[in-house]
Amino acid sequence: MTRIGTLASGRGSNFNALVAAWKRGSIPGAEFVVLVSDQPGAGALDVARGFGVEAVTLPPRDFPSREAHEDAVIAALRDRKIDLVCLAGYMRILSPKFIAAFPGRILNIHPALLPSFPGLHAQKQAVEYGVKVSGATVHFVDAGCDTGPVIVQAAVPVLDGDTEETLGTRILKEEHRIYPEAVRMFCQGRLKISGRHVRITPE
Ligand code: GRF
Numbered sequence: 528m529t530r531i532g533t534l535a536s537g538r539g540s541n542f543n544a545l546v547a548a549w550k551r552g553s554i555p556g557a558e559f560v561v562l563v564s565d566q567p568g569a570g571a572l573d574v575a576r577g578f579g580v581e582a583v584t585l586p587p588r589d590f591p592s593r594e595a596h597e598d599a600v601i602a603a604l605r606d607r608k609i610d611l612v613c614l615a616g617y618m619r620i621l622s623p624k625f626i627a628a629f630p631g632r633i634l635n636i637h638p639a640l641l642p643s644f645p646g647l648h649a650q651k652q653a654v655e656y657g658v659k660v661s662g663a664t665v666h667f668v669d670a671g672c673d674t675g676p677v678i679v680q681a682a683v684p685v686l687d688g689d690t691e692e693t694l695g696t697r698i699l700k701e702e703h704r705i706y707p708e709a710v711r712m713f714c715q716g717r718l719k720i721s722g723r724h725v726r727i728t729p730e
Pocket residue numbers: 535537538539540541542615616617636637638702
């Protein structure tokens with residue numbers, strides 16, 4: 528059984544897609560144990576409660592330092608014996624200490640075809656740059672910003688007249704498809720990291 532902890536700061540549509548896929552049996556061997564948010568008002572907390580997944584709020588202002596806050600997040604995950612950490616719109620950069628606490632066991636979803644448009648507002652970056660194709664990426668998290676080994680990508684055309692919102696909506700649909708797929712493969716033990724490459728064992 529892979530015990531999964533999800534970190535989210537916002538509305539939680541990716542978390543919703545993950546738990547919905549799990550509930551319908553598409554992520555065998557998984558258990559979504561806890562959702563941790565740094566934002567007390569995050570929609571993701573309501574999504575968790577709606578599915579009966581434990582929801583934990585850890586606002587940074589309750590802690591004396593960035594490190595103390597992150598230590599509390601690590602402790603919350605360790606206390607629940609979490610095997611896999613899924614970032615789903617978690618708006619904080621993880622320190623090397625956090626990454627070392629869950630080596631090869633942290634996934635993230637990014638709304639662009641990495642390594643293009645890392646960081647914030649990836650959809651806006653793509654529209655402004657004028658690319659014809661963007662998309663979504665699920666990757667392992669390393670110490671950089673959106674730089675870890677790529678697991679799955681989906682391409683999405685950028686159409687004339689697209690805005691950050693219209694492109695973002697089309698990309699989000701693909702995010703909700705590929706994130707559960709990546710978590711499913713992780714839980715099946717089918718992902719092997721080899722340098723920058725992720726080898727996927729056939730089912
Ligand atoms: C998504 O666009 C995801 O790719 C990015 O943050 C956003 C989170 O959206 N990392 P949601 O909270 O899952 O709806």
